[in-house]
Amino acid sequence: MSRKAKRNGGDDIKMSDIARHAGVSPMTVSRALRAPSTVSEKMRRKVDAAVREFGYLPNRIAGSLSSKRSNVVGLIVPSIQNSLYANMIQAISDVLRANGFHLMIANSGHRLDDEEALVSALLAQRVCGLVLHNTTHTKGVRDLVAKTGVPVIETGNLPAEPLDMAVSYSNFEAARAMTAHLGRLGYRKIGFVTLPLRDNDRSEERRRGYFAALKELGLPADPSLVLEAPGGFSEGGDALVRLVQTHPGLDAAFFAGDVLAVGALFECQRRGWAVPGRVAIASFDDLDLLRHAVPTVTTLRIPRHEIGRRSAELLVNRLLGASPERIRIDVGFEIVQREST
Amino acid sequence: MSRKAKRNGGDDIKMSDIARHAGVSPMTVSRALRAPSTVSEKMRRKVDAAVREFGYLPNRIAGSLSSKRSNVVGLIVPSIQNSLYANMIQAISDVLRANGFHLMIANSGHRLDDEEALVSALLAQRVCGLVLHNTTHTKGVRDLVAKTGVPVIETGNLPAEPLDMAVSYSNFEAARAMTAHLGRLGYRKIGFVTLPLRDNDRSEERRRGYFAALKELGLPADPSLVLEAPGGFSEGGDALVRLVQTHPGLDAAFFAGDVLAVGALFECQRRGWAVPGRVAIASFDDLDLLRHAVPTVTTLRIPRHEIGRRSAELLVNRLLGASPERIRIDVGFEIVQREST
DNA sequence: TTATAGGATGGTAGCGATACCAAGAGAACG
DNA sequence: CGTTCTCTTGGTATCGCTACCATCCTATAA
Numbered sequence: 047m048s049r050k051a052k053r054n055g056g057d058d059i060k061m062s063d064i065a066r067h068a069g070v071s072p073m074t075v076s077r078a079l080r081a082p083s084t085v086s087e088k089m090r091r092k093v094d095a096a097v098r099e100f101g102y103l104p105n106r107i108a109g110s111l112s113s114k115r116s117n118v119v120g121l122i123v124p125s126i127q128n129s130l131y132a133n134m135i136q137a138i139s140d141v142l143r144a145n146g147f148h149l150m151i152a153n154s155g156h157r158l159d160d161e162e163a164l165v166s167a168l169l170a171q172r173v174c175g176l177v178l179h180n181t182t183h184t185k186g187v188r189d190l191v192a193k194t195g196v197p198v199i200e201t202g203n204l205p206a207e208p209l210d211m212a213v214s215y216s217n218f219e220a221a222r223a224m225t226a227h228l229g230r231l232g233y234r235k236i237g238f239v240t241l242p243l244r245d246n247d248r249s250e251e252r253r254r255g256y257f258a259a260l261k262e263l264g265l266p267a268d269p270s271l272v273l274e275a276p277g278g279f280s281e282g283g284d285a286l287v288r289l290v291q292t293h294p295g296l297d298a299a300f301f302a303g304d305v306l307a308v309g310a311l312f313e314c315q316r317r318g319w320a321v322p323g324r325v326a327i328a329s330f331d332d333l334d335l336l337r338h339a340v341p342t343v344t345t346l347r348i349p350r351h352e353i354g355r356r357s358a359e360l361l362v363n364r365l366l367g368a369s370p371e372r373i374r375i376d377v378g379f380e381i382v383q384r385e386s387t
Numbered sequence: 388m389s390r391k392a393k394r395n396g397g398d399d400i401k402m403s404d405i406a407r408h409a410g411v412s413p414m415t416v417s418r419a420l421r422a423p424s425t426v427s428e429k430m431r432r433k434v435d436a437a438v439r440e441f442g443y444l445p446n447r448i449a450g451s452l453s454s455k456r457s458n459v460v461g462l463i464v465p466s467i468q469n470s471l472y473a474n475m476i477q478a479i480s481d482v483l484r485a486n487g488f489h490l491m492i493a494n495s496g497h498r499l500d501d502e503e504a505l506v507s508a509l510l511a512q513r514v515c516g517l518v519l520h521n522t523t524h525t526k527g528v529r530d531l532v533a534k535t536g537v538p539v540i541e542t543g544n545l546p547a548e549p550l551d552m553a554v555s556y557s558n559f560e561a562a563r564a565m566t567a568h569l570g571r572l573g574y575r576k577i578g579f580v581t582l583p584l585r586d587n588d589r590s591e592e593r594r595r596g597y598f599a600a601l602k603e604l605g606l607p608a609d610p611s612l613v614l615e616a617p618g619g620f621s622e623g624g625d626a627l628v629r630l631v632q633t634h635p636g637l638d639a640a641f642f643a644g645d646v647l648a649v650g651a652l653f654e655c656q657r658r659g660w661a662v663p664g665r666v667a668i669a670s671f672d673d674l675d676l677l678r679h680a681v682p683t684v685t686t687l688r689i690p691r692h693e694i695g696r697r698s699a700e701l702l703v704n705r706l707l708g709a710s711p712e713r714i715r716i717d718v719g720f721e722i723v724q725r726e727s728t
Numbered sequence: 729t730t731a732t733a734g735g736a737t738g739g740t741a742g743c744g745a746t747a748c749c750a751a752g753a754g755a756a757c758g
Numbered sequence: 759c760g761t762t763c764t765c766t767t768g769g770t771a772t773c774g775c776t777a778c779c780a781t782c783c784t785a786t787a788a
Binding site: 080104106112 | 747
């Protein structure tokens with residue numbers, strides 16, 4: 047009673063069966079299915095008829111082995127449970143599907159070692175391309191990528207030296223721009239709440255951007271204005287409360303994660319703190335929610351969908367024959383000024 | 388310059404190479420990797436050394452073809468862009484990974500024809516199991532599943548007659564329970580806002596549940612109290628406003644989608660309508676957001692994570708040898724009474 | 729000691745498709 | 759009318775691994 051027994055529900059029609067029943071050679075069946083234009087009308091009709099009659103499903107595993115070509119792309123995200131990745135995944139999935147590719151998804155849980163294990167596993171499955179939502183990798187990952195030569199897209203941040211291709215925005219620039227924006231609006235005591243920094247280059251970059259902007263604004267860099275919080279609504283609220291308590295003069299808070307920002311906003315509503323009267327709130331990433339909350343929340347719009355789309359397009363082009371070259375695309379970002387600041 | 392050329396970054400070490408370098412037969416390598424206990428300590432060490440030296444990655448495509456066994460499970464969801472599926476996907480992904488399986492994800496965009504095309508495609512990839520977030524299928528899907536005999540999990544709703552295995556809650560019962568709950572709280576004019584009904588048995592079931600509850604409560608079934616809205620915050624707000632305008636006596640609104648409910652809540656905040664003073668709001672699905680919004684929102688807690696986990700567990704058990712049997716698991720739901728009602 | 733079982737290895741034959749080359753059938757040409 | 763060229767079609771040899779069976783070796787029993 048192996049898995050095998052289960053898979054064969056008694057059918058398992060193969061190409062040679064179709065060929066026999068259609069009165070043609072297996073090669074003709076193969077061609078009729080993959081490149082109909084190379085086969086005469088008559089043959090194609092015979093094959094199509096037999097395929098329909100038996101409900102034949104070509105075995106892509108065999109096809110891939112034989113052609114040394116696969117149509118599955120691997121994607122590794124830190125967490126599936128995050129709507130921010132969802133937009134990107136959707137876009138990738140759509141572009142791939144339109145080009146006959148499939149998507150294998152795995153999540154690394156923000157752990158670099160797990161990323162390496164997953165890259166290995168996906169490569170063993172012989173994926174034809176890889177999308178990594180991460181730009182710092184273990185040596186193992188770099189070696190594997192180099193050795194196998196699979197096309198790789200890195201995203202989530204703009205690496206100085208991409209493994210292969212990168213499509214992203216700069217977390218550093220985005221955080222800097224938002225902080226500068228707050229400064230321009232007249233805020234002088236700006237708190238910063240970051241997601242965990244460990245194993246996460248994105249968070250680290252954002253924090254650097256925040257400090258860079260403070261410097262440019264001529265504001266003091268006060269480390270006690272920076273709080274690290276795990277994701278979640280409550281954590282955002284808690285962080286804001288702590289900041290306000292330790293810094294009575296705080297006039298704005300920049301949250302490097304949209305859920306944190308919304309959590310903070312709710313906390314303000316609960317406590318009756320006017321936003322932005324008592325404290326201004328700025329967020330990172332344009333969650334739909336932020337446009338509808340009361341007040342609406344100032345944030346950075348990151349073109350997540352575009353990132354996904356362009357990543358998949360680059361990958362597909364390469365798989366379809368484009369010559370390999372290091373590409374680094376900066377999709378940029380946009381500050382969306384709303385009521386909360 | 389085929390894709391092939393790209394894939395061979397110059398390496399492509401195969402099992403026989405490892406065997407040669409380790410001074411053993413290919414079969415021993417195969418066994419050392421897949422069932423180390425069937426190989427002597429000495430052999431295993433030789434093999435491991437060679438594997439590490441060359442950075443050998445077994446070719447699972449070849450393995451699958453040869454063994455007629457695959458370790459990839461296919462998942463089809465209506466849309467990836469929905470945090471509600473995200474919880475389930477995460478759970479599935481985790482369980483599968485812990486058992487050495489991988490996940491191929493596709494989205495049907497709520498179109499049954501697309502679902503069929505995807506089932507075909509995934510079956511052609513020879514996935515060893517299928518999870519469908521949908522319980523009404525085309526004949527084509529039913530035939531394919533029957534013919535190939537792949538284990539299938541249906542979820543998203545409790546089908547009367549599952550294709551194979553089903554893990555879900557009852558949309559009908561859930562909607563009925565919430566409507567009854569509102570009735571018990573004393574609300575008498577309860578609006579209902581549903582997601583699009585077309586090709587979506589879940590929405591349809593929820594609506595039936597709403598009407599069933601009204602009947603039990605002895606309340607009139609007024610079709611004009613039911614509004615169909617595409618998903619989205621704005622649509623939720625719009626729907627509520629329309630309901631209130633056409634039914635001045637409306638005292639509660641039940642939204643069959645969490646985003647709609649939150650949109651309505653924001654609209655109330657904007658208009659200064661007290662919730663639940665002016666109108667009570669109830670939601671479907673326990674988005675984290677609802678627990679933190681102001682006011683917190685009464686809703687139905689659907690154990691999405693558990694659904695994913697149990698689905699994957701059932702699948703894995705079957706793949707590991709459990710005998711096939713129709714299984715239908717009702718994971719239930721829970722009413723979470725909060726401030727909004 | 730010889731017989732016998734059982735565990736560890738190796739050899740061989742596929743898995744179901746595709747690549748590549750050879751062969752046959754017409755069409756176009758001088 | 760034969761030759762060359764192009765378009766279709768078919769045969770054969772893999773692709774890289776695993777199933778299955780044969781073989782061998784060592785340990786235990788008789």
